[in-house]
Amino acid sequence: MPYLPARAYHEQMQELLTTMRRLRAPDGCPWDREQTHMSLRPYLLEEAAEAVDAVAQGPAELCSELGDVLLQVAFHAVIAEEEGTFSYADVERSIVDKMVRRHPHVFGGHPQLAGAGEVLGVWEQVKREERGGREQTLAEQIPAGLGALERERQAQKKSHAAAGSREALLAAAQQAPDTAEGVAEVLAAAVAWARAAGVSPELALRDHTARTLREVDGD
Numbered sequence: 001m002p003y004l005p006a007r008a009y010h011e012q013m014q015e016l017l018t019t020m021r022r023l024r025a026p027d028g029c030p031w032d033r034e035q036t037h038m039s040l041r042p043y044l045l046e047e048a049a050e051a052v053d054a055v056a057q058g059p060a061e062l063c064s065e066l067g068d069v070l071l072q073v074a075f076h077a078v079i080a081e082e083e084g085t086f087s088y089a090d091v092e093r094s095i096v097d098k099m100v101r102r103h104p105h106v107f108g109g110h111p112q113l114a115g116a117g118e119v120l121g122v123w124e125q126v127k128r129e130e131r132g133g134r135e136q137t138l139a140e141q142i143p144a145g146l147g148a149l150e151r152e153r154q155a156q157k158k159s160h161a162a163a164g165s166r167e168a169l170l171a172a173a174q175q176a177p178d179t180a181e182g183v184a185e186v187l188a189a190a191v192a193w194a195r196a197a198g199v200s201p202e203l204a205l206r207d208h209t210a211r212t213l214r215e216v217d218g219d
Contacts, residue, residue: 016070017088020078037079044072045145053206102126150202152191164192 023032047068054065077088100107105122128135142154155161172189176182194201 013074013088016074017078020071020074024078024082032075035075035079037076040072040075040079041145044069044076047072049147052203053210056207101130147202149187149191149205150200152188153195153201156188156192156195161192163196164189165196166193169193 023029047065051062051065051069054061073091074088077086077091080086081088102122104126105112138155138158141158142151144151146154169186169189172186176185191201194204
């Protein structure tokens with residue numbers, strides 16, 4: 001599919017923003033008018049999760065779900081515009097500036113990097129410089145809005161916890177009490193096992209749940 005002219009992309013985004021402004025107008029949609037940054041949080045999470053699912057469902061579905069994610073961006077931008085805090089243009093400018101700043105090997109005249117590992121190292125170095133050299137705590141590095149399994153995976157990785165094994169998982173399951181803490185210990189052991197196997201526990205369970213639901217719907 002050929003690229004559209006830059007003006008066409010701009011006009012389409014402006015049409016989306018104009019649509020949101022109309023929905024937020026006094027004579028617009030009562031539901032849309034009531035929404036705030038806080039009230040929209042679950043919808044942003046849900047739309048992002050649906051976009052993740054759509055990756056495996058084909059380009060048409062992914063295109064549609066990414067549109068829903070973009071709608072959330074426009075929604076927040078229009079609310080901020082009304083409050084005088086920022087605009088969609090600020091959102092766009094911020095991410096472009098960030099991508100250029102964090103890729104000095106592409107945009108800054110620095111030497112080309114040998115591989116993805118070096119790129120990640122530069123990315124983290126630039127992030128530290130943006131914070132004035134301050135190191136982030138682990139809690140700051142791992143978003144609270146992540147799925148619980150993915151958040152645990154990142155916590156284990158960033159804290160340099162050892163990867164687990166099937167045997168360690170079985171031992172945890174046998175020793176854990178029948179309590180919330182016991183279940184959490186077993187789930188953490190399952191995440192450690194998944195790390196050792198090179199599997200994303202969050203995506204693996206999401207795919208498993210999707211298959212289960214399809215099987216139930218097919219009965």
